[in-house]
């Protein structure tokens with residue numbers, strides 16, 4: 001991991017556990033004392049991994065990389081707009097650096113390869129006195145899923161073993177993702193999401209396709225025309241252009 005992080009290694013404190021319930025839950029319940037470094041907790045296996053929308057994130061020994069990053073915001077700063085999309089972009093770039101082809105992003109932050117999900121992201125905010133203080137950024141990447149794994153997913157799943165001839169170590173992959181996270185979340189905090197919008201849209205799995213958004217009061221159907229400067233999904237609907245904010249919603253092919 002040190003080789004991938006280079007000079008950034010000192011910016012992170014990384015703890016790797018053989019097993020825990022959920023790296024997100026652990027960092028939320030028991031954050032390490034602040035020492036100026038970005039705390040990272042990885043686990044070889046999670047017994048109660050969590051996904052978006054109340055779903056479980058299953059794990060098997062050696063089958064995936066599962067980790068969470070505690071990202072503190074500057075005092076008084078808001079949650080950076082587009083954070084959730086930028087984390088997906090960072091994971092996508094790390095996979096591309098390894099030589100994976102066909103990496104796509106599904107709004108707000110799933111990472112797909114040729115239409116199948118390879119990584120999921122769960123971001124949970126930590127607040128104090130009504131203000132956002134930090135985000136726990138949880139990432140799960142499929143390395144080599146068991147052949148009989150049953151995973152509920154609207155798009156089907158894939159893993160790195162199916163994309164690459166030689167599987168990288170979990171530690172190398174962690175280093176690559178952390179380096180990209182540092183780069184992209186840093187830009188997003190300093191300059192906003194707008195400058196990263198093109199990079200996100202280049203990888204948009206549903207560009208110009210008809211989609212449905214589930215989870216709002218009424219399902220919303222339209223054509224996915226991209227994302228806005230703050231990361232909101234832009235849908236062309238019969239009633240005009242609609243913005244969908246990243247909340248507890250899910251995107252499906254219409």
Ligand code: BTN
Pocket residue numbers: 021022023024025046048049050051052053055057065066067068110119120121122138139140
């Ligand atoms: C999703 O696609 O629904 C999001 C999945 C997020 C899974 C990761 S694994 C590490 C971290 N700990 C958790 O319990 N969840 C996230």
